[in-house]
Amino acid sequence: MNKQELHEYIEGSRKNESNICQISAMKDGEFIFDDCWHDFKTSDAVNVMSVTKGIMGLLTGIAIDKGYILDVNRKVIDYFPGYTVKRGEKTIYDVEIRHLLTMTAPYKYRSEPWTKICTSEDWTRTTLDFLGGRAGITGEFKYATLGIQILTGVIEQATGKRCIDFANEFLFRPLDIPDVAEHGDSDKDDQLNFIMNKAPRKREWYTDPKGAVMAGWGICLSAQDLAKMGEMVLHDGVYGGKRVLSEAYLQDMLTPHLKLGRNFGNMYYGYLWYKPFEDREVYAAIGAGGNIIYVNKEKNITVGVTGTFKPMIFDRVEFIETRILPLIVQ
Numbered sequence: 121m122n123k124q125e126l127h128e129y130i131e132g133s134r135k136n137e138s139n140i141c142q143i144s145a146m147k148d149g150e151f152i153f154d155d156c157w158h159d160f161k162t163s164d165a166v167n168v169m170s171v172t173k174g175i176m177g178l179l180t181g182i183a184i185d186k187g188y189i190l191d192v193n194r195k196v197i198d199y200f201p202g203y204t205v206k207r208g209e210k211t212i213y214d215v216e217i218r219h220l221l222t223m224t225a226p227y228k229y230r231s232e233p234w235t236k237i238c239t240s241e242d243w244t245r246t247t248l249d250f251l252g253g254r255a256g257i258t259g260e261f262k263y264a265t266l267g268i269q270i271l272t273g274v275i276e277q278a279t280g281k282r283c284i285d286f287a288n289e290f291l292f293r294p295l296d297i298p299d300v301a302e303h304g305d306s307d308k309d310d311q312l313n314f315i316m317n318k319a320p321r322k323r324e325w326y327t328d329p330k331g332a333v334m335a336g337w338g339i340c341l342s343a344q345d346l347a348k349m350g351e352m353v354l355h356d357g358v359y360g361g362k363r364v365l366s367e368a369y370l371q372d373m374l375t376p377h378l379k380l381g382r383n384f385g386n387m388y389y390g391y392l393w394y395k396p397f398e399d400r401e402v403y404a405a406i407g408a409g410g411n412i413i414y415v416n417k418e419k420n421i422t423v424g425v426t427g428t429f430k431p432m433i434f435d436r437v438e439f440i441e442t443r444i445l446p447l448i449v450q
Contacts, residue, residue, distance in 0.1 A: 121443065121446070121447070122447070123153075123155065123447055126155070126443060126444070126447060127155055127157075129443075130157055131157055136410070136433050136439070137410075137439065138430070139318075139409055139410065139427040139428045139429070139430040139433065140157055140410065140425060140426070140427045141156065141157055141158055141160040141164070141166050141320075141343075141426045141427055141428060142154075142155070142156050142157075142160055142162065142164070142166065142342060142343035142344075142424070142425070142426045143155050143156075143343055143423065143424070143425050143444065144162065144342070144343035144344040144346070144347040144423070144424045145347060145421060145422065145423045145424075145444065145448050146347045146348070146350070146351045146421070146422050146423075147420055147421050147422075147448070148420065149351065149359075149360065151344065151347070152448050153423075153444070153447065153448050154343075154344070158318070158428075159320070160320050160426075161320070162342060162343070162344055163342060164320035164321065164342060165320070165321045165322055165323045165324070165340035165341050165342050165345075165426075166320075166321060166340060166341070166342070166343075166411070166426035166427065166428065167314060167315065167317075167321065167326075167337070167338060167339070167340050167428075167429070168339060168340065168341055168346065168407050168411040168426055169337050169338075169407030169408040169409055169411050169429070170265065170336065170337055170406065170407035170408060170411075171339070171341075171346065171405045171406065171407040171411045171412065171413060172325075172334070172335065172336060172337050172338055172339045172407070173265075173268055173335065173336055173337075173392040173405070173407075174392050174393050174404075174405020174406075174413060175287070175291070175339060175349070175405070176268060176271050176272075176335045176392060177221060177373055177390075177391045177392035177393055177405070178291060178349065178353075178365060178373075179271075179275060179283065179286065179287055179290075179291060180192075180217065180221060180271060180274075180275065180391070181365050181366065181369035181370065181373060181391075182286075182290045182291060182364070182365055183275050183278055183279055183286070184366075184369055185365060185366045185369060186279075186290070188275075188278040188279045189217065189274070189275075189278045192216065192217045192218035192221060192372075192391070193216050193217070193218060194216060194217050195213065195214070195215065195216055196212075196215045196216065196217060196219075196220065196225075196251070196270060196274060197212055197213055197215070199273065199274045199277040199278060200245075200248060200273065200277065203245065203248055206249065209252045209253075210252070211226055211251075211252035211253055211254070211255075211256050211257060212248075212251050212252035214256070214257055215251060215252065215257065217271075217274060218391075219257065220267065220268060220270055220271050220274075221271075221373075221391035221392055222261075222377045222378060222389060222390075222391065223261050223262055223263055223264060223267075223378075223389065223392075224257070224258075224259050224260060224261060224262070224378070225251065225257075225262070225264065225267055225270075226251070226252060226253045226255060226256065226257055226258065226262070227250045227251060227252075227253065227262065227264060227267055228250050228251075228252060228253040229250055232264065232265060232266045232267075233250060233266070234266065237250075237266050237269070238306070238308075238311060238328075239308065240328075241328070241329045241330065242328065242329070242330050242332075243266075243269050243328040243332060243334070244269050244270060244272055244273035244328070244332055245273075247266055247267060247269045247270055248270060248273075250266075250267075251267070251270065261378050261380060261381075261389065263384075264336075265336035265337060266336060267336075268335040268336040268392070269332075269334065269335045269336060270335075271335045272332050272333055272334075272335045273332070276332065282331060282332070282333075283332065283333045283335075284300060284301075284302055284325055284327070284331075284333050287300065287325075287333075288300060290364075291349075291364065292345075294359060294360075294362060294364045295345075295348045295349060295352060295359050295360075295364065296348065296360070297323075297341070297345045297348060297349075298323055299323070300323045300324060300325050300339065300340075300341070301322065301323065301324045301325070302324065302325060302327045302331055302333075303324045303325060303326045303327050303338070304327065306326070306327065306328055306329055311326075314326055314338065315337075315429050316429055317428075318428040318429075321340040322340065323340055323341060323342075323345075324339075324340050325338055325339045325340070326338030326339075337407070337408075341426070342424075342426065343424035343425055343426045344424065345424065346405075346411075346412070346413045346424025346425070346426065347413070347422050347423060347424035348424075349405075349413055349424075350413045350414065350415045350422030350423065350424060351422045352364050352365065353365075353370060353374075353403065353413075353415050353422070354415050354416075354417060354420070354421075354422050356370055357369075357370050372390075372391065373390050373391040373392075373393055374390045374391075374393060374395065374403050375390055376388030376389065376390060376395050376398075377389060377390055377391070380394075385435050387435075390403075392405070393405050394406055396435075396437045400418060401416070401417035401418050402414070402415065402416050402417070402418070402437070403415045403417075404437060406434065406435060406436075406437075407434075408429060408433065408434060409427040409428060409429045409430050409433055410425060410427045410430075410433045410434065410435075410436040410439070411425065411426055411427055412424070412425050412435075412436050412437070412440070414436075414437065414440050416445070419445065419449050421445065421448065421449060423440050423444060425439075425440065
């Protein structure tokens, strides 16, 4: 399959690939592959869903590198001195930042309380109300899109900066990614439109009424932007000859801290990043709709794929390795 055949394959797909908007690949600091579908341009942005979590993993590392956060073993509650813990709650005092990063933090709910949190005035503080519980910290993996919201508060409290400003200054600009703007609206109808809208978007990040970004989803970026972040991860924190993130933190972030079950493809999990294969140097930040930052250290390749929301599409690692890599790896 050549590039034109791949384009036509995706364009005519009625299956998993039908929602793909952009694909970009980088090697040695240069773009070696770019293509777009559904009237998207390379400069357009897409809501990359839970790839946002992987970006929060990078931002946490930058905050640690710069000394705002001492390490991942810091207690979460220490960053919210004005927060009143609910009577009888004890577990919250033991939750560390690493528990948020590895999705092993405990929460007092069976299913995520979307309405309660996403209709509140302060999503971070409302999420804190659900942190902890009688079972204590068990080390069990519990995927929590809303729980990661607490990381926004940790970064903002630690740095004294809005998370979106911190990201623009220390992550996006060093990668030559245009500044990401605050989305602004947050009512129920707007949230649904933000997820379901299939039109090209500007670079923006969904925020709560107080202007705090949503940590678990909601950043809009292009496939080129994703590939640039992958390029930085691929080269141990260096992009364009400048260090963006420490090699030490990246090694810790990519280290498999958990083995996931069948619902997550039996992959391994680091700090909000996946390791799809036990014996290969391949890593990914993955979101619904098949959005992905794919990093292959064996081939010295990074790939960004964006796609509009489509249920039951999650992991595009196999698609990249069987359809894209043969086109770009000599």
